[in-house]
Amino acid sequence: METLRINMRRKCWIGVLLCAFAVWDITEGQIRYTIPEEQNEGTVVGNIAKDLDLKLSDVFERNLRIAVESGKQYFGVDPTKGELIVKERIDRENLCGQSAICILPLEVITENPLQLHRFEIEIQDINDNSPIFQNKENSLNVYESTAPGARFRLESAQDPDVGSNSLRTYTLSKNDHFALDVKIAKDGSRVPELVLEKSLDREKQSIVSLTLTALDGGKPARSGTTKISVRVLDTNDNAPVFEKAQYDEQISENAALGVVVLTVKAVDLDEGANKELNYSFGPHTPDTLSNLFSVDPVSGEIKIQNKIDYETDRSFDFDIVARDKGSPPMEGVCSVHLDILDVNDNAPEIILKSSPSPVREDAPSGTVVALISTRDLDNGDNGQVSLTLLPGTPFSLKTSLTNHYTLITEQKLDREAHVAYTVGIIAADSGSPQLTSKQELLVNVLDVNDNAPVFTQPSYTVHVKENSAAGSILCSVTASDPDQGENAKVSYSILDSRLLDTPLSSYIYINSENGSIFSMHSFDHEKMKVFQFRVQAKDHGSPSLSSNATVHVFIVDQNDNAPAVIYPSTFMGSVSHQRMSRSVKAGHLVTKVTAVDADSGHNAWISYRLAEATDASLFSVTFHTGEVRTKRSVSEQDDSSQRLLIEIRDNGEPVQSTTVTVDVLIEDGFHEPISDFTHKHTEPEKKSSKITLYLIVSLASVSLLCLLTFLVLLVKCARGSRGGSSCCVRRSDSEYKKPNRNLQMIPAQH
Numbered sequence: 001m002e003t004l005r006i007n008m009r010r011k012c013w014i015g016v017l018l019c020a021f022a023v024w025d026i027t028e029g030q031i032r033y034t035i036p037e038e039q040n041e042g043t044v045v046g047n048i049a050k051d052l053d054l055k056l057s058d059v060f061e062r063n064l065r066i067a068v069e070s071g072k073q074y075f076g077v078d079p080t081k082g083e084l085i086v087k088e089r090i091d092r093e094n095l096c097g098q099s100a101i102c103i104l105p106l107e108v109i110t111e112n113p114l115q116l117h118r119f120e121i122e123i124q125d126i127n128d129n130s131p132i133f134q135n136k137e138n139s140l141n142v143y144e145s146t147a148p149g150a151r152f153r154l155e156s157a158q159d160p161d162v163g164s165n166s167l168r169t170y171t172l173s174k175n176d177h178f179a180l181d182v183k184i185a186k187d188g189s190r191v192p193e194l195v196l197e198k199s200l201d202r203e204k205q206s207i208v209s210l211t212l213t214a215l216d217g218g219k220p221a222r223s224g225t226t227k228i229s230v231r232v233l234d235t236n237d238n239a240p241v242f243e244k245a246q247y248d249e250q251i252s253e254n255a256a257l258g259v260v261v262l263t264v265k266a267v268d269l270d271e272g273a274n275k276e277l278n279y280s281f282g283p284h285t286p287d288t289l290s291n292l293f294s295v296d297p298v299s300g301e302i303k304i305q306n307k308i309d310y311e312t313d314r315s316f317d318f319d320i321v322a323r324d325k326g327s328p329p330m331e332g333v334c335s336v337h338l339d340i341l342d343v344n345d346n347a348p349e350i351i352l353k354s355s356p357s358p359v360r361e362d363a364p365s366g367t368v369v370a371l372i373s374t375r376d377l378d379n380g381d382n383g384q385v386s387l388t389l390l391p392g393t394p395f396s397l398k399t400s401l402t403n404h405y406t407l408i409t410e411q412k413l414d415r416e417a418h419v420a421y422t423v424g425i426i427a428a429d430s431g432s433p434q435l436t437s438k439q440e441l442l443v444n445v446l447d448v449n450d451n452a453p454v455f456t457q458p459s460y461t462v463h464v465k466e467n468s469a470a471g472s473i474l475c476s477v478t479a480s481d482p483d484q485g486e487n488a489k490v491s492y493s494i495l496d497s498r499l500l501d502t503p504l505s506s507y508i509y510i511n512s513e514n515g516s517i518f519s520m521h522s523f524d525h526e527k528m529k530v531f532q533f534r535v536q537a538k539d540h541g542s543p544s545l546s547s548n549a550t551v552h553v554f555i556v557d558q559n560d561n562a563p564a565v566i567y568p569s570t571f572m573g574s575v576s577h578q579r580m581s582r583s584v585k586a587g588h589l590v591t592k593v594t595a596v597d598a599d600s601g602h603n604a605w606i607s608y609r610l611a612e613a614t615d616a617s618l619f620s621v622t623f624h625t626g627e628v629r630t631k632r633s634v635s636e637q638d639d640s641s642q643r644l645l646i647e648i649r650d651n652g653e654p655v656q657s658t659t660v661t662v663d664v665l666i667e668d669g670f671h672e673p674i675s676d677f678t679h680k681h682t683e684p685e686k687k688s689s690k691i692t693l694y695l696i697v698s699l700a701s702v703s704l705l706c707l708l709t710f711l712v713l714l715v716k717c718a719r720g721s722r723g724g725s726s727c728c729v730r731r732s733d734s735e736y737k738k739p740n741r742n743l744q745m746i747p748a749q750h
């Protein structure tokens with residue numbers, strides 16, 4: 001029995017069916033119990049004793065028991081009641097897997113006689129398993145551009161239960177885009193599929209979260225879920241859009257290079273490269289503009305790249321394109337309008353419409369000298385120009401039209417004071433800071449003959465020696481004329497035509513070019529001591545101007561006349577004869593020699609000297625007076641005839657002299673020397689008294705003439721309104737004309 005049991009057990013482990021057939025052969029009938037799985041321990045399956053027709057006592061006595069060989073002991077026998085009870089929890093799925101019918105064979109042994117009874121216990125499925133998804137979370141990538149109708153296979157759930165407890169259906173959480181379709185595969189399994197019903201838009205919803213629920217057919221049904229995240233993949237379906245369609249900005253001209261004018265910004269709703277933007281100038285942007293500005297492709301900053309000049313461009317309009325890096329790329333465009341603000345960066349210009357014309361010095365004030373205009377490229381106040389003159393010139397500005405000026409004279413000019421003027425003109429605009437510019441004009445002053453020549457002296461005095469050679473230079477007169485050119489060229493001439501009834505040209509000649517005056521013949525002081533004439537200096541202007549000067553010529557005396565003996569008269573012969581008594585004492589006046597000299601001054605000083613004598617011890621001649629006297633008494637031995645040679649000299653240089661010879665006859669008994677002498681000298685005395693008379697008469701007449709002239713002048717002066725000077729000049733003139741001024745008077749004999 002024991003071995004059988006062991007064999008049976010072994011056989012059962014080899015094959016339950018084989019074993020059963022063996023038992024089946026032994027027992028008469030077969031009993032099948034049906035219990036649901038998962039019964040608690042102690043649950044009664046059936047009453048074996050009763051079903052085997054055994055009494056309760058037999059249960060104990062025949063040792064009713066379950067064959068050990070039949071595998072795991074799920075069941076046991078209650079010996080008191082003979083009932084089959086569950087000893088261990090039974091899991092149908094574990095025992096039978098997916099088999100639709102799960103039968104557990106059971107062998108019961110009774111002893112006395114040893115009998116083997118065969119039972120079958122059918123384990124019924126209960127819905128003790130929920131459908132299970134292998135992954136609790138699934139993700140699915142779907143391009144937003146995917147067209148509706150697209151299908152996406154989902155993971156199937158597993159449910160180990162069988163029959164109606166097995167997996168029946170799937171449901172999908174409520175959503176806007178997807179529907180669920182369950183397909184039945186060839187093996188009968190159900191395969192869930194997502195069907196895109198409404199197209200996705202990543203920009204609205206980038207992730208669609210779904211819950212898939214699997215349901216079995218149990219009652220109540222059990223379920224399992226899995227989460228499905230549908231990641232909506234980006235498609236480049238959004239163009240970049242600028243924050244503003246139109247950007248307006250202002251920027252000063254001359255703004256520093258690199259300054260950011262403005263920043264444009266576009267937004268692209270896409271993702272990744274599809275939203276990465278690249279900024280650039282729009283197509284058709286002229287090169288000039290792209291040279292001035294730059295666009296940062298990444299930041300969208302528009303910077304100044306080159307100097308902006310308001311005077312060239314007052315505003316700029318251009319487009320900026322933002323392009324994403326999607327494939328194909330998409331673009332957005334905005335417009336930029338830049339207003340350039342003027343900065344006072346242009347200095348005013350001074351434009352000469354005509355180069356300044358030279359001005360006549362006598363031009364009336366207000367004469368136009370130059371036409372000037374101004375220009376400033378700046379705008380508004382920056383371009384408002386005012387023109388001023390630097391002080392110090394006799395000019396002023398007159399404005400006619402806007403920005404047009406005339407430079408005019410303010411007063412009469414004087415070329416002799418200023419030959420030319422440098423006129424400084426300053427142009428200043430009204431900008432801040434102010435800009436100025438300066439220009440200098442040279443205005444030449446043209447000469448006008450407004451200055452007469454001027455002599456270096458109002459009158460010239462010349463001393464000329466008499467007898468000097470004809471053609472010698474007397475003097476040079478000079479006149480200067482401050483004018484220019486022909487107006488300053490001076491010619492000299494002599495105004496007076498006659499001198500003492502003689503043409504003046506026979507006395508003097510003037511070089512008209514240089515004013516040198518020459519004598520035409522030699523002068524004789526004894527004939528003419530002084531004369532005067534007027535010279536004129538005349539310029540070559542038109543009309544010409546002139547001035548006069550007086551030249552006084554004094555003829556200086558030369559010792560050109562020898563003394564002339566007046567007494568004793570020698571016209572009877574060269575020898576004068578005198579008689580004298582032998583009885584005369586020493587100091588007796590024998591005779592007196594008298595001489596005159598036509599020269600004047602020193603040249604007319606006369607001295608007498610005894611040059612030779614028959615007896616030099618007897619006579620002497622007084623040096624100054626020319627008296628001839630005896631030095632001693634005449635003795636008997638003295639010759640009766642004595643000859644004296646008397647030299648008469650003047651004081652000139654060289655000395656001029658003359659001699660006179662006096663014969664003295666010494667007579668004995670000549671008693672009336674005085675009377676005789678007087679008598680003897682009647683002739684010469686008569687002659688000298690005659691001369692004296694002439695002298696007196698002429699002196700008187702001259703004095704009378706002088707007095708008369710003086711009176712006439714006095715009357716004229718008193719009457720006339722003319723200045724005293726002219727009278728004086730006239731008086732002095734008449735003085736010069738006084739004749740014979742140097743005539744020497746012969747002293748009376750007594």
Ligand SMILES: *[C@@H]1O[C@H](CO)[C@@H](O)[C@H](O)[C@H]1NC(C)=O
Pocket residue numbers: 476511514515516
């Ligand atoms: C003026 O000219 C004359 C003739 O040529 C000359 O003899 C004279 O010396 C000149 N006078 C002067 C001041 O140069």
Ligand SMILES: *[C@@H]1O[C@H](CO)[C@@H](O)[C@H](O)[C@H]1NC(C)=O
Pocket residue numbers: 495536546547548
């Ligand atoms: C110079 O003399 C001329 C002739 O006598 C005369 O007409 C003229 O007025 C005089 N000029 C001057 C400045 O004295």
